[in-house]
Amino acid sequence: MTIYFYSTREKYGCFSNFSPHGFELDGFYWPTSEHYFQAQKFVGTPHADQIRQVKTPKDAAKMGRERSRPLRxxxxxxxxxxMRKAVLRKFETHADIREELLSTGDELIVENAPGDYYWGCGADGSGKNMLGQILVEVREILRLSNQQ
Structure with a gap:
């Protein structure tokens, strides 16, 4: 069975970068993994901090895609x-969602994002699904650290 996720309101919504599971990383608190990811496009500039402080992950995503900002x-x-670093920290920080990720066993995880052929599977399923692949990698890292 393959596990599909997209909306934070659905089952496995915690796998989304928009899920409200904040964490500390690189000396700052990040409200979502989306905030962290988008801000890293402008690391070392005021843009990064502006993105970190916006209210919603949707706003962070929008700001990160504005090409008026100087992309590294x-x-x-x-x-x-x-992305791997942010997703790992998110699941290390929150025991409840860590358990949810670990409970998926060895299932394939797919971000069912019709408009995204890189992080998601795209409209026709031909996308790279990098976020899904990273979740599978993070699940394996967490599984191994649980055995220590």
Missing amino acids: PDWEQVKDDI
Whole structure:
């Protein structure tokens, strides 16, 4: 069975970067993993802090996509690792959602995002599903750290 997620209001909504599970990382508190991810596009600039402080993850996403802001030159090379770092910290921080992720066993996890062919599966299922792949990796890391 494959586990699909997208909306924070559905089952497995905690897998979404918009889920309200904040954490501390790099010396700051981040309201959502979306806030962290979008801010890292402008790390070391005032834009990063502006994004960190906006009210909703939707606002953070919108700001992160504004090309009037100076995108860091290595973004394409570092974005997967930044997402991995944020998702791992989120699930390390919150025991309830960590248990939910671990309870998925060895199932494939897919972000059912019709408009996103990189992080999600896209409208026709041909997307890379990088967020789903990262959730599977994080599940394995958490499983191994539970055995210590």
